[in-house]
Amino acid sequence: MDILKEKIVTDGKVYPGNVLKVNSFLNHLIDVKLVTEMGKEFKRLYNDCEVTKILTIEASGIGLACVTAQFFDCPVLFAKKESTSNLSSNVYRTGIHSYTHGNDYQATIEKDFLKAEDKVLIIDDFLASGEALNGLIDLCAQASAEVVGCGIAIEKSFQPGGKELRAKGVRVESLAMVSSMENGKIEFDN
Amino acid sequence: MDILKEKIVTDGKVYPGNVLKVNSFLNHLIDVKLVTEMGKEFKRLYNDCEVTKILTIEASGIGLACVTAQFFDCPVLFAKKESTSNLSSNVYRTGIHSYTHGNDYQATIEKDFLKAEDKVLIIDDFLASGEALNGLIDLCAQASAEVVGCGIAIEKSFQPGGKELRAKGVRVESLAMVSSMENGKIEFDN
Numbered sequence: 001m002d003i004l005k006e007k008i009v010t011d012g013k014v015y016p017g018n019v020l021k022v023n024s025f026l027n028h029l030i031d032v033k034l035v036t037e038m039g040k041e042f043k044r045l046y047n048d049c050e051v052t053k054i055l056t057i058e059a060s061g062i063g064l065a066c067v068t069a070q071f072f073d074c075p076v077l078f079a080k081k082e083s084t085s086n087l088s089s090n091v092y093r094t095g096i097h098s099y100t101h102g103n104d105y106q107a108t109i110e111k112d113f114l115k116a117e118d119k120v121l122i123i124d125d126f127l128a129s130g131e132a133l134n135g136l137i138d139l140c141a142q143a144s145a146e147v148v149g150c151g152i153a154i155e156k157s158f159q160p161g162g163k164e165l166r167a168k169g170v171r172v173e174s175l176a177m178v179s180s181m182e183n184g185k186i187e188f189d190n
Numbered sequence: 191m192d193i194l195k196e197k198i199v200t201d202g203k204v205y206p207g208n209v210l211k212v213n214s215f216l217n218h219l220i221d222v223k224l225v226t227e228m229g230k231e232f233k234r235l236y237n238d239c240e241v242t243k244i245l246t247i248e249a250s251g252i253g254l255a256c257v258t259a260q261f262f263d264c265p266v267l268f269a270k271k272e273s274t275s276n277l278s279s280n281v282y283r284t285g286i287h288s289y290t291h292g293n294d295y296q297a298t299i300e301k302d303f304l305k306a307e308d309k310v311l312i313i314d315d316f317l318a319s320g321e322a323l324n325g326l327i328d329l330c331a332q333a334s335a336e337v338v339g340c341g342i343a344i345e346k347s348f349q350p351g352g353k354e355l356r357a358k359g360v361r362v363e364s365l366a367m368v369s370s371m372e373n374g375k376i377e378f379d380n
Contacts, residue, residue, distance in 0.1 A: 029303040030266040032259040058249035063266060066253035069222040076220040076253060113219040 001041055001175040005188055007034060008154065008176055014184045018156070026153060027060035027125050035067050038175055042123065042151040043071035045173045049148040051121045053077055053114065055140065057107055057132055064153060065123040072121070077114060079107040079139060092142040096135040099128070107135050109143075116144035127152040127174060130161025137170065149173060157189045191231055191365040195378055197224060198344065198366055204374045208346070216343060217250035217315050225257050228365055232313070232341040233261035235363045239338040241311045243267055243304065245330065247297055247322055254343060255313040262311070267304060269297040269329060282332040286325040289318070297325050299333075306334040317342040317364060320351025327360065344368060347379045 013021040025031040051072045056065035057079040065076045082093075082105060091108040098105065114120070122136050133150055140147045149171030155162045157177040165172050177189035203211040215221040241262045246255035247269040255266045272283075272295060281298040288295065304310070312326050323340055330337045339361030345352045347367040355362050367379035 023300065024303070025265075028268065028270065028300060030256060030259075030268070032256055032266055033263070035256065036260060059252060059268070059270075060248075062249060062252040063256035063268075066220060066222055066225065066256055067260070069220075070226060070257070073223070075215075076222055078218065078220070078249070078253075080218065080249075110213065110218060113214070 001038065003034065003037060004153065004176045007031070008178070009186055012186060014181045014186065018158075018181055020154070020156070020178060020181060020186070022154065026064075030063050032063070032067070035064050038064060038153060039068035039071050041175060042068045042121070042173070046072075046121055046149060046151065049121065050119050051148060053118045053120050053145075054123050055079065055109075055114070055120050055136055056123045057081065057136060060126075061124040064125055068121075068123055068151065077109060079109050079136060082106045082108055092139045094135040094138040094142075097129075097131050099131065107132075107139065109139055111143070114140065114143040114145050118143070118145040119148050120145050121148055122150040123152075124150070125153045127155040127161050127172070128159040130165055133161065133165060133170075133172075137165075151175075154178060191228065193224065193227060194343065194366045197221070198368070199376055202376060204371045204376065208348075208371055210344070210346070210368060210371060210376070212344065216254075220253050222253070222257070225254050228254060228343060229258035229261050231365060232258045232311070232363070236262075236311055236339060236341065239311065240309050241338060243308045243310050243335075244313050245269070245299075245304070245310050245326055246313045247271065247326060250316075251314040254315055258311075258313055258341065267299060269299050269326060272296045272298055282329045284325040284328040284332075287321050289321065297322075297329065299329055301333070304330065304333040304335050308333070308335040309338050310335050311338055312340040313342075314340070315343045317345040317351050317362070318349040320355055323351065323355060323360075323362075327355075339363060341365075 054069045093108045152174040155174035179189040180187040244266045259266045283298040342364040345364035369379040370377040
């Protein structure tokens with residue numbers, strides 16, 4: 001998606017350790033006009049999939065998920081991050097490792113809100129190691145809900161997450177696939 | 191706002207300790223169609239205020255803020271919650287006490303993203319004690335940005351937050367004002 005890639009090149013910042021900071025338009029300050037265009041593009045890609053629910057995880061995926069849901073005319077469910085173990089039996093839970101924060105957490109959703117008849121589009125702002133997406137896919141599996149695919153704003157395609165998910169047969173559509181950030185120069189696969 | 195009040199009555203759940211759970215349509219599963227109507231209503235209320243930025247706090251305010259921002263054609267900035275002290279000097283930070291979780295946390299925004307020329311509409315899903323709103327207002331004060339007002343989905347008007355803010359001269363518009371939840375019966379002020 002050209003306008004996203006242009007924005008990444010002009011406003012993204014590369015830091016040591018392959019860190020790409022896009023907090024001036026995606027995950028702190030949010031360029032809602034750009035995000036709306038991204039939602040439209042996800043609708044074009046998944047138009048035929050009869051999506052009944054969009055699933056994301058707090059916090060930075062929520063805006064993109066809600067705007068995208070307007071085009072699918074469906075609700076958004078966001079998994080909650082919990083640092084302490086939730087003993088409630090009315091939630092599905094999955095363990096996720098965050099490479100960004102160097103910790104593990106539990107992501108939970110209430111069982112009532114995800115059902116076997118749901119066709120789920122998973123939306124997130126970033127895909128790198130795939131930890132968060134795998135957790136969200138696991139929550140869908142626990143609910144016997146069908147995952148029609150994943151819609152990602154920015155995939156770091158030089159990290160293994162996307163490749164591994166596609167190898168497992170999961171449809172992953174990433175609007176910008178960053179293939180390299182060497183010497184601060186951002187290059188794309190798509 | 192009648193459709194929100196009807197939704198609260200039909201789908202909200204009252205628990206001991208004046209807890210009102212609306213996670214089936216507002217802050218876990220999100221009824222994006224309803225949230226879009228709420229965004230339109232905030233636009234009607236604050237139409238003349240030349241809003242340049244919408245400010246909220248993660249996580250459950252982000253969806254409402256992004257959908258609302260579409261009507262104002264402006265970006266969203268969300269304050270980040272940090273349990274550890276952030277020593278970075280390029281952020282504004284404020285301490286907030288959470289009565290819901292019984293803890294204190296720091297909310298931060300990058301200085302680059304909020305400026306003295308900004309006219310800020312603060313959006314959040316709930317107003318009870320006013321802790322979060324006061325923190326967001328403090329962040330705006332640190333940036334010398336003007337707060338044109340606050341747009342709240344549900345205010346618990348039997349708790350002091352809204353009254354205290356209005357007494358200080360802050361404009362607060364709440365789409366549903368819950369005045370009582372005694373014996374599980376939800377009543378409204380507006």
